[in-house]
Amino acid sequence: MQSRRQFLGSAAAIGAVSAVGSAEATAALPTRADIIIIGAGLAGLTAARELVKKGKSVIVLEARDRVGGRTLAQATQSGEMLDVGGQWIGPGQDRVRALVDEFGLKTYQQPHTGTKLLKIDGRLRSYEGDIPALPLLAKLDLGHMFSQLNKMAETIPLDAPYSAKNAQAWDNITLESWKQEHMRTPKARALLDIVAQSVFGAEAGDLSFLFFLFYLRSAGTLEKLINIAGGAQETRIHGGTQQISDRLSAQLGDALRLNNPVRAIHHGGDGVKVIADSGEYNAQRVIVAVPPHLAGKISYNPLLPGLRTQLMQRLPMGSIIKCIMVYDKPFWREDGFSGEIASDEGPLCAVFDDSPEGSHEGSLIGFIAGDGARRWTEHTRDERRDAIVKQFVECYGDKASKPKEYIEKNWLEEEWSGGCYEAFMAPGVMTAYGKALRAPVGRVHWAGTETSDVWCGYMDGAVRSGERAAAEVAQLVA
Amino acid sequence: MQSRRQFLGSAAAIGAVSAVGSAEATAALPTRADIIIIGAGLAGLTAARELVKKGKSVIVLEARDRVGGRTLAQATQSGEMLDVGGQWIGPGQDRVRALVDEFGLKTYQQPHTGTKLLKIDGRLRSYEGDIPALPLLAKLDLGHMFSQLNKMAETIPLDAPYSAKNAQAWDNITLESWKQEHMRTPKARALLDIVAQSVFGAEAGDLSFLFFLFYLRSAGTLEKLINIAGGAQETRIHGGTQQISDRLSAQLGDALRLNNPVRAIHHGGDGVKVIADSGEYNAQRVIVAVPPHLAGKISYNPLLPGLRTQLMQRLPMGSIIKCIMVYDKPFWREDGFSGEIASDEGPLCAVFDDSPEGSHEGSLIGFIAGDGARRWTEHTRDERRDAIVKQFVECYGDKASKPKEYIEKNWLEEEWSGGCYEAFMAPGVMTAYGKALRAPVGRVHWAGTETSDVWCGYMDGAVRSGERAAAEVAQLVA
Secondary structure, three states, X not given: OHHHHHHHHHHHHOOOOOOEOOOOHHHHXXXXXXXXXXXOOHHHHHHHHHHHHOOOOEEEEOOOOOOOOOOOEEEOOOOOEEEOOOOOEOOOOHHHHHHHHHOOOOEEEOOOOOEEEEEEOOEEEEEOOOOOOOOHHHHHHHHHHHHHHXXXXXXXXXXXHHHOOOHHHHHOOEHHHHHHHHOOOHHHHHHHHHHXXXXXXXXXXXXXXXXXXXXXXXXXXXXXXXXXXXXXXXXXXXXOOHHHHHHHHHOOHHHEEOOOOEEEEEOOOOOEEEEEOOEEEEEOEEEEOOOHHHHOOOEEEOOOOHHHHHHOOOOOEOOEEEEEEEEOOOXXXXXXXXXXXXXXXXXXXXXXXXXXXXXXXXXEEEEEEOHHHHXXXXXXXXXXXXXXXXXXXXHHOHHHHOOOEEEEEEHHHOOOOXXXXXXOOOOOHHHHHHHXXXXXXXXXXXXOHHHOOOOOOOHHHHHHHHHHHHHHHHOOOO | OHHHHHXXXXXXXXXXXXXXXXXXXXXXXXXXXXXXXXXXXXXXXXXXXXXXXXXXXXEEEOOOOOOOOOOOEEEOOOOOEEEOOOOOEOOOOHHHHHHHHHOOOOEEEOOOOOEXXXXXXXXXXXXXXXXXXXXXXXXXXXXXXXXXXXXXXXXXXXXXXXXXXXXHHHHOOEHHHHHHHHOOOHHHHHHHHHXXXXXXXXXXXXXXXXXXXXXXXXXXXXXXXXXXXXXXXXXXXXXXXXXXXXXXXXXXXXXXXXOOOEEEEEOOOOOEEEEXXXXXXXXXXXXXXXXXXXXXXXXXXXXXXXXXXXHOOOOOEOOEEEEEEEEOOOHHHHOOEEEEEEEOOOOOOEEEEOOOOOOOOEEEEEEEEOHHHHHHOOOOHHHHHHHHHHHHHHHHOHHHHOOOEEEXXXXXXXXXXXXXXXXXXXXXXXXXXXXXXXXXXXXXXXXXXXXXXXXXXXXHHHHHHHHHHHHHHHOOOO
């Protein structure tokens, strides 16, 4: 009880107490709490906050030297904070939106007015509005694709996608197989490839069709996943999304322990013992709020059940290198361009105007994704930069040839993510292992955006998963 | 140099020196060698032996309290040693055969004469010879399947399957998709499902068609994979296959350190430092000879390249529960049965006569595999036993109802394997990541049956991978 009051006390002191950053410094701090949370991304920090609200004590162990997980702000040379991780929020993402509002973070609309560019089949096309300038047959094919995918997705129960009527048949094939069978035009097919790359960091051939439909359903519709206005790319946050985690963690005070990779969880008795690099921590329960494959790197004693053990081998992360090119000004706007580019040639498969509202600088943000990321991760930073400049020059002319700065984040080489944006499922995984995704194992509970039924894979899903895990645990902890 | 002589000295002492079994006891032993090998399965032990032969010093760090990895002998109550892991060798498996011969292990033919049983579509059929008793159309379908699969497999270059002419198209689909498109009869399809289950511990819907073809090619033909006579199930070893590892490790003396899980590898400088539970070990190079997903649990400093990091997230283990029912005698032989059963109903998808040559006992060995394993791992041992007895009674009558003993190994719940028999690839993995499978990263080298081009997934592949890794390293170590 004393430890609980102590944590609440420091949580109340807020802000001024900075997180403890070295294993040595943590030695004098409490190592016992009601609940230990592993991972200080949005899921873990939300869970921590909810539990503290309910009067529980927590310790949050984070492997990195920072909070935020797959959200991360990086400053340009002129001091603008840009997102090299999770960037946008959109309608329906109510839980992350509530945090943004509560913390008073200022938001603005993702710029999207102007001419858009599409490079497929070796040809650069420009168009206005939402529908790419394609031949009629390709447009019809695309329209058919949207309606078919949305219709199938509607049949998927979000809380148990593996129980959908056609679950087994859909889980037996890749999205690519569906595409080959049901789409007729190469151009519409190319657009679906770009969707797979830019939404999952994967290829249509990597993804279980059932998982793809679940993911679409989890967001609402395919349009919600890919659109700016009315979709998941609608709104940005001044100063970057990592601030949400900063604010959440400020409330935790010294209950947050950075630089503390967790190596083992002993959970067989009447409590849990968590072994981190700085020592042992004890609690009644533990919430593991990291990507599933990282949860799989932890040793569990006793071992987890076979289904859970093998699930964690089967949730690879997508492949994303996020790239930002900074210019003196957003020159493309002068020429009537929105900054949006979709390309089947790359290196970037999707590009957006990244200029922060009110900034004099102009920047373009794009993704090297899926097979592109697997190819380009083998090159040097400079080679990537040069290829992207070339891509922009082809789209916007010589003005694009002189960036003042290049920023990138290769998420494949981030130890404590292993990829981005999220884990995906290959064929067969959802039907055979889906039910183990968030089922607690004794005193071990699971959070993270991959465990969310709504907005799975997004910041909003992470927040929801933290809230769900906290509610799950709170009623079990005396 | 001194340490090398020391190791060679103890290697020469052989046999009488038992492996050191506790972290404490290893404290006084050398912690420096030319090469550190992680994993004392067939791959690691073979690599160790080859390197010692070439005058190099080695330390082998093994997480378990035993050698042999996915080979494991277990005694029946009457003292017969039965394999609950890798069990058979066959023609073409020359490298493992060479060890068996060198160590003078006695082999015998897997019994296979007599009537075989096949349960598909709810009906139990019996047949003689190799070709199941099916209606003509199903037999034709099956014949077509064999010839088509073997023909396609022939086009795959074993050293670079991702460069096959049709690699991308084949890697975009599951084996299930191929089956649905090219096989016409439900009965022949059911047999292909049983092949996927019994060979991979996976479902046709889990497997990349390219990976499936590569695997087939790696063995030679589909017949080689599934047959007893002339195939991978032809020959057994008196006393069990784990003896090969026992003999290999006896030559290592105290260079073998059991109970030593490796947690981290520092490989950035002019040597490697390996962090195990018993302390630090130093060497010029390291060979990681464990399944890829377990290699992914080790921390690498510096981080491995993105491609290798993500590959290790993408090689899940198959799902196998190996089950042995021991009877007073092999009563099925009296009734003319071979002991072989194939079933699409289970729990066991494939069954063989397991009675050791010369034993009075009779036993049947079978596999719960793929989705079956994922269902049955959620049940108790007794429930599995009862269901298997029921399956045997249906096949062989009441004589099967009174086993004297039930032995099983649920490989899903083996911490240091995570599944069996081997890792497989879902769609998209081979083409995007295949080239990272055995490419060394600086001073870190890779072995294990999954890295073998010949007999990938088998004991023979493990031995070959150890030989290959040893040759690779030997020329780089002064």
